[in-house]
Amino acid sequence: SAVANPEQYIKHPLQNRWALWYFKNDKSKSWTENLRLIAKFDTVEDFWALYNHIQQPSKLGYGCDYCLFKDGIKPMWEDDRNKLGGRWLMTLNKQQRHNDLDRYWMETLLCLIGESFDEASDDVCGAVVNVRPKGDKLAIWTGNCQNRDAIMTIGQQYKERLNIPSKALIGYQSHDDTSSKSGSTTKNMYTV
């Protein structure tokens, strides 16, 4: 009589439970009304069940976002776990919607759920993809813009995972600076 192998029937637990949110830009509704929780998951298997079931970012309409955040953190600056933080921001050109967007977003998700940034993963709050006519954006949000070491570790490893050439710089901006900016650009606190 065989002993069952747990590998065959136990799902693989993630370090964190994650929540996937969807934002659809309906101008007749408020920002918070447009933000919907899709589902939460905390195993590798349940992540793929969800990922394989939903549209890729390149298929979303303009003004739509996906946000993947640790359970309990809302995908907004105002959340207590975000308000002192900031984001590594990647701005894509129009051509990259077809070439890179979906692949980059999947890599971003795998970095988060796999805790790819080692101890610095504790600083990660979530990730956001914005689908916009001028160019799509990808970001990893972290909880405290003063945690330089963790932020630099995340930025360097993220850039490596996405195969971004080393001469192409990406910047980290605090949410405080982003929310209070007067022009169209926000200053970078860090770059890699």
Add this chain to the structure above:
Amino acid sequence: GKKQYNRDFLLSFQFMPACV
């Protein structure tokens, strides 16, 4: 310790049959 999964391990589950 932290439950870390590398990219290839995670990808190997994308098209697995559902758990029974």
